[in-house]
Amino acid sequence: MCGIVGFVGRDHAKEKIIDGLKRLEYRGYDSAGIALPINGKIEIRKHVGEIKNLEKIIGDADYDSSAGIGHTRWATHGVPSDVNAHPHGNSDNTIAIVHNGIIENYQEIKERLVKEYGITFKSDTDSEVIAHLIGVFYKGDLLEAVNKAVAEMRGAYAVGAIAAAEPDKIVAVRKDAPLVAGIGKGCNFIASDIPALLKYVREVYLIENNETVVLTKDDIKIYDEKGNTVKRDVFHVTWDADAAEKEGYEHFMLKEIHEQPKGIYETLTRRINDDGTINLDGISMTKEDIEGFNKIYIVACGTAYHAGLVGKLIIEKMARVPVEVDIASEFRYRDPFVDENTLFIAISQSGETLDTLAALREARKKGARILSVVNVVGSSVARESDDVFYTWAGPEIAVASTKAYTTQLICMYLIGLYMGSTKGTVDKELYTGMLEELKALPDKVERILQNEEDIAALAKQYHRREQVFFIGRGLDSGVSYEGSLKLKEISYINSFAIAAGELKHGTIALMEEETLVFALATQDFLYEKMVSNVEEIKARGARIVAVAKEGRTEIEKVADQVIYIPDCADEVAPVLAVVPLQIFAYYVARYRGCNIDKPKNLAKSVTVE
Numbered sequence: 001m002c003g004i005v006g007f008v009g010r011d012h013a014k015e016k017i018i019d020g021l022k023r024l025e026y027r028g029y030d031s032a033g034i035a036l037p038i039n040g041k042i043e044i045r046k047h048v049g050e051i052k053n054l055e056k057i058i059g060d061a062d063y064d065s066s067a068g069i070g071h072t073r074w075a076t077h078g079v080p081s082d083v084n085a086h087p088h089g090n091s092d093n094t095i096a097i098v099h100n101g102i103i104e105n106y107q108e109i110k111e112r113l114v115k116e117y118g119i120t121f122k123s124d125t126d127s128e129v130i131a132h133l134i135g136v137f138y139k140g141d142l143l144e145a146v147n148k149a150v151a152e153m154r155g156a157y158a159v160g161a162i163a164a165a166e167p168d169k170i171v172a173v174r175k176d177a178p179l180v181a182g183i184g185k186g187c188n189f190i191a192s193d194i195p196a197l198l199k200y201v202r203e204v205y206l207i208e209n210n211e212t213v214v215l216t217k218d219d220i221k222i223y224d225e226k227g228n229t230v231k232r233d234v235f236h237v238t239w240d241a242d243a244a245e246k247e248g249y250e251h252f253m254l255k256e257i258h259e260q261p262k263g264i265y266e267t268l269t270r271r272i273n274d275d276g277t278i279n280l281d282g283i284s285m286t287k288e289d290i291e292g293f294n295k296i297y298i299v300a301c302g303t304a305y306h307a308g309l310v311g312k313l314i315i316e317k318m319a320r321v322p323v324e325v326d327i328a329s330e331f332r333y334r335d336p337f338v339d340e341n342t343l344f345i346a347i348s349q350s351g352e353t354l355d356t357l358a359a360l361r362e363a364r365k366k367g368a369r370i371l372s373v374v375n376v377v378g379s380s381v382a383r384e385s386d387d388v389f390y391t392w393a394g395p396e397i398a399v400a401s402t403k404a405y406t407t408q409l410i411c412m413y414l415i416g417l418y419m420g421s422t423k424g425t426v427d428k429e430l431y432t433g434m435l436e437e438l439k440a441l442p443d444k445v446e447r448i449l450q451n452e453e454d455i456a457a458l459a460k461q462y463h464r465r466e467q468v469f470f471i472g473r474g475l476d477s478g479v480s481y482e483g484s485l486k487l488k489e490i491s492y493i494n495s496f497a498i499a500a501g502e503l504k505h506g507t508i509a510l511m512e513e514e515t516l517v518f519a520l521a522t523q524d525f526l527y528e529k530m531v532s533n534v535e536e537i538k539a540r541g542a543r544i545v546a547v548a549k550e551g552r553t554e555i556e557k558v559a560d561q562v563i564y565i566p567d568c569a570d571e572v573a574p575v576l577a578v579v580p581l582q583i584f585a586y587y588v589a590r591y592r593g594c595n596i597d598k599p600k601n602l603a604k605s606v607t608v609e
């Protein structure tokens with residue numbers, strides 16, 4: 001997690017670094033800091049809390065420079081505090097660093113630095129060792145000192161370093177944490193992610209694992225692990241900088257909920273040709289590969305995992321091959337049955353989630369073919385995959401994922417349909433029917449969004465609840481998990497999802513007078529069974545809000561309120577059913593006065609294990 005930014009140019013480093021940090025706050029926001037070389041010394045200012053707290057203490061005009069580094073933190077080692085905030089300096093602040101990641105052997109390094117050099121540590125962080133290590137190796141050449149420090153470090157890192165004696169230079173290095181270098185005119189940048197730089201540059205170098213980059217105002221040099229110069233193609237950013245702004249919406253989350261019709265449309269149309277075939281540009285998987293897979297693992301975390309729950313049922317139905325869905329942090333530690341006939345599908349919005357990346361590497365080691373579903377172009381998961389299905393959701397800034405989820409679902413349908421039609425397990429009728437259903441989704445989501453006020457009214461009615469349940473069967477069960485996660489992560493309500501048929505095996509004990517339950521009943525072939533499950537909890541006095549397709553009114557007999565979604569095939573209903581749940585979660589959090597885009601304890605990009 002954490003976000004790093006660095007600038008080297010002619011002047012006003014402070015403004016550019018702060019601006020970049022604000023765009024990286026999604027990576028963590030418990031403290032922030034900046035380090036600028038000024039008059040032969042490095043001046044570090046840092047503050048606990050959001051970047052606006054930092055801005056209050058760096059307002060003075062004297063505090064500026066032509067270069068510097070900044071950081072926004074998500075605490076791993078050491079509580080959020082001024083002293084644990086980055087940047088960290090060496091003992092006399094002649095070196096300063098910012099770090100994203102974890103140094104696994106920091107204790108060992110720390111003990112050595114204390115013993116051999118008598119260094120006193122100021123913070124509880126793992127990162128401080130990097131500043132001291134560079135400090136003890138520094139003999140007037142920052143690149144050399146960083147290289148020596150890196151040789152001692154184990155773990156994951158993107159580090160930006162400056163030295164007081166070389167005030168117009170930044171040295172940065174990455175291993176298993178994202179890093180880009182932005183190419184400006186008479187100035188250059190580093191950052192954890194492209195949006196941090198879009199106000200200033202549209203051309204970047206994507207820095208690869210184990211590479212070091214040296215920036216001056218006129219030059220960017222990239223070196224590999226052995227110190228050889230690397231020639232890297234320039235990556236042109238085509239997406240709009242405005243896409244990362246709020247555009248009049250109160251929160252990014254609401255804006256992103258409203259961007260779903262566009263994201264779904266883009267994700268679909270980039271993969272569907274005029275003749276209705278699926279366009280496989282950039283996908284190297286052959287018919288023989290597809291016919292050879294005897295097992296698929298879908299592996300992801302959080303919301304992306306919930307997309308996998310739906311994906312499993314869709315791909316199994318269409319491609320007739322067993323699919324297992326796994327939480328990435330569990331997958332790698334259970335010695336899963338993976339071989340050359342396994343297709344491993346990683347789903348990740350950021351493409352930087354360490355658990356997902358580690359699971360992917362584990363699967364690759366065992367011979368699996370890797371297909372990923374990723375939103376961030378050029379991210380680590382994308383780069384380490386054999387094939388990538390991009391979700392064209394655009395930048396997702398709010399911590400709570402919305403448009404990434406619905407576009408991930410679209411990729412699940414496309415993958416299922418493609419594999420199924422290749423294997424002959426999806427016939428022409430099903431194929432064309434599904435394509436029509438998919439193409440109709442952007443308009444149908446738009447219709448749900450027009451009911452925003454009604455859903456907001458429900459949120460107002462229930463926002464003081466401290467416990468909410470979500471239930472569903474089949475595909476609705478996967479959507480229940482996502483509805484529940486959305487609510488708990490931004491409103492801090494204790495919400496809980498369970499397959500409706502499983503309720504009576506234990507959880508029904510919690511049902512009592514007025515317990516609030518969202519009952520998803522969008523699956524026609526399970527509708528009657530779902531109505532019976534709802535009856536069972538209604539009999540215990542629960543209060544039911546149902547989500548059902550237009551025209552399926554039977555549920556009104558047992559539900560207190562019903563949210564209707566447009567009629568559609570059962571298979572695509574998850575894309576519609578989740579939207580009212582997202583809106584409900586958003587408004588509940590708003591009525592409770594929560595920090596919606598930056599919920600407590602969370603970060604957008606989880607690059608620690």
Ligand code: F6R
Nearest residue numbers: 302303304348349350353400401
């Ligand atoms: C929830 C949420 C998280 C992420 C999870 C995986 O709203 O955003 O649960 O889905 O951390 O992140 P990615 O998709 O970036 O791998």
